[in-house]
Amino acid sequence: MANFSSVKDKVVIVTGAADGLGEAIAKCYAENGMKVVVTDINAEKGRQTVKQMRKQGGDASFFQADVSSEQEVVDMIEFTVNAYGRLDGLVNNAGIAAPNRPLHEYSAEEFDRVTSVDLKGVFLGMKHGVEAILKSKSPGGFIVNIASLAGILGNSSMGLYTSSKHGVVGLTKSAALDYAPYNITVNTICPGTFRTAIWGQATEAVIQDFAAIISPNAKLGDPREIGHLALFLASDLARYISGAAIPIDAGASAGKLTPAKWERPEILE
Ligand SMILES: NC(=O)c1ccc[n+]([C@@H]2O[C@H](COP(=O)([O-])OP(=O)(O)OC[C@H]3O[C@@H](n4cnc5c(N)ncnc54)[C@H](O)[C@@H]3O)[C@@H](O)[C@H]2O)c1
Numbered sequence: 001m002a003n004f005s006s007v008k009d010k011v012v013i014v015t016g017a018a019d020g021l022g023e024a025i026a027k028c029y030a031e032n033g034m035k036v037v038v039t040d041i042n043a044e045k046g047r048q049t050v051k052q053m054r055k056q057g058g059d060a061s062f063f064q065a066d067v068s069s070e071q072e073v074v075d076m077i078e079f080t081v082n083a084y085g086r087l088d089g090l091v092n093n094a095g096i097a098a099p100n101r102p103l104h105e106y107s108a109e110e111f112d113r114v115t116s117v118d119l120k121g122v123f124l125g126m127k128h129g130v131e132a133i134l135k136s137k138s139p140g141g142f143i144v145n146i147a148s149l150a151g152i153l154g155n156s157s158m159g160l161y162t163s164s165k166h167g168v169v170g171l172t173k174s175a176a177l178d179y180a181p182y183n184i185t186v187n188t189i190c191p192g193t194f195r196t197a198i199w200g201q202a203t204e205a206v207i208q209d210f211a212a213i214i215s216p217n218a219k220l221g222d223p224r225e226i227g228h229l230a231l232f233l234a235s236d237l238a239r240y241i242s243g244a245a246i247p248i249d250a251g252a253s254a255g256k257l258t259p260a261k262w263e264r265p266e267i268l269e
Contacts, residue, residue, distance in 0.1 A: 006140065006236035008033035011084040013076060015067050015125060016094025018045035020196030021146060021226045025091055028227030029234065030058025037080045039065045040094070067094045067121030070128075077128045086136035089234050090129035092122040092168075093146040097198050100157040111160055118164035119171075126175055126186075133184055141184035144233050145172050146226075149192050149214070149249050165190075169245045176243030185242040187233050192249025194221040216257055217250045 007029070017026040018040035030036045030053045038053070040046040043064045053060040061083060065076040080087055098106075098114045122145050133141040150158055151165035169188050176186040193211050202210075212218040225248055232238050247253040 002237055004032050004231060004235045004237070007231065007234050009035065010088040010138075010140065010234065011035045011037075011080065011086050011136075012089040012091065012234065013037045013039060013080055013087065013125075013129065014091040014093055015039050015065070015076075015121070017091075018042045018049050020198060021191065021194060021223050022091070022093035023049050024223035024227040025093060025144075025230045026060065027053055027056075027058070028224065028231050030060050031056065032231055033059075034234070035059045035084050037061050037063055037076070037083070039063045039067075039076050041066045067092070067125060068116040070124050073121075073124040073128050077132045081132055081136075086138065087129065087132040088136065088138040088140060089133070089142040089144070090125055091144045091146065091230060092125040092129075094121055095146065095148075095198075097200070098158070098160040102157055103159040106160055114160040115164050115167075118161065119167040122168050123171060126171060130175070130179060130184065134179075134182060139183070140234075140236055140239065141179075141182070142234050142238075143172075143175065143184065143186040144230050145186075145188045147172075147188045147190045147245065149190055149247060149253055151188065151190050152245055152247065152253055172245065173243045180242055183239075185233070185239060187238075187241060187243070188245045189226060189229055189233075190245050190247040190249065190253070191226055192221055192247065192252045194223055194226065196223060214252050215250045216252055216254075219250065221248060221250070 014026040016022040017038040026036050046062045050060045050062040063079045065072040096117045147168040148165040150162040151169040172188040211220045
């Protein structure tokens with residue numbers, strides 16, 4: 001019978017875990033017995049998340065780190081190894097949105113700002129995280145990067161976000177090959193549309209409209225579903241999966257919706 005007990009006691013860092021998808025992943029990991037270091041730029045929220053995790057019996061610590069700063073990423077890894085004696089896995093989740101506009105209207109400064117978190121942040125996490133996992137001689141080392149549907153599909157008016165997320169998928173594939181001989185799996189989760197703070201001030205109606213456009217079932221995903229896939233990828237049940245870009249998007253990346261009339265709609269009655 002398949003079970004997730006192999007993740008128990010694995011030491012993992014989740015970046016951007018104070019809120020949203022990262023928080024859901026961190027909580028799912030802790031609920032399943034992993035030792036979780038929650039990191040984020042938002043210390044207040046991060047500490048709150050850790051408090052909730054501990055209240056539920058989880059083993060969790062907070063470390064404040066901006067993933068776009070190499071020194072802070074190095075400090076984040078050092079903190080974890082000092083606190084727990086090892087590192088088994090890393091989830092590079094922290095990311096920011098970019099304003100929607102046609103490519104020629106973006107500035108070079110905006111390119112640097114988005115890329116420094118969404119792409120360079122993932123690179124830095126992988127670079128220093130992999131070293132620590134190798135030194136830990138983890139029997140089940142893993143990296144999970146959070147890209148996006150925009151990591152596998154083009155999007156109008158989303159050039160900066162889309163290029164960074166495609167970059168994350170590229171880094172994942174390359175690193176999967178680099179570290180396959182050393183028993184470290186490297187995968188990317190590509191979420192569709194999930195209700196988190198990344199939507200900023202957008203109203204419920206705007207979010208629902210967006211979901212109706214890009215989701216084949218016109219629904220938003222539940223962040224806990226991302227947690228469940230991240231748990232599977234961290235477990236020994238997924239040791240043969242590496243270099244994959246896995247969408248969770250209700251089928252949005254499968255192709256275009258084309259209207260078709262059913263010959264026997266009565267089967268739904
Ligand atoms: N929510 C969605 O619909 C969706 C869809 C596709 C991909 N994603 C991706 O999922 C990831 C998580 O997004 P979310 O929706 O949970 O967003 P969110 O805004 O709810 O959470 C992101 C977290 O990252 C933190 N963060 C931001 N910049 C950081 C930095 N430089 N260093 C460290 N932490 C930082 C924030 O403080 C926040 O806690 C992102 O990479 C995002 O691009 C989200």
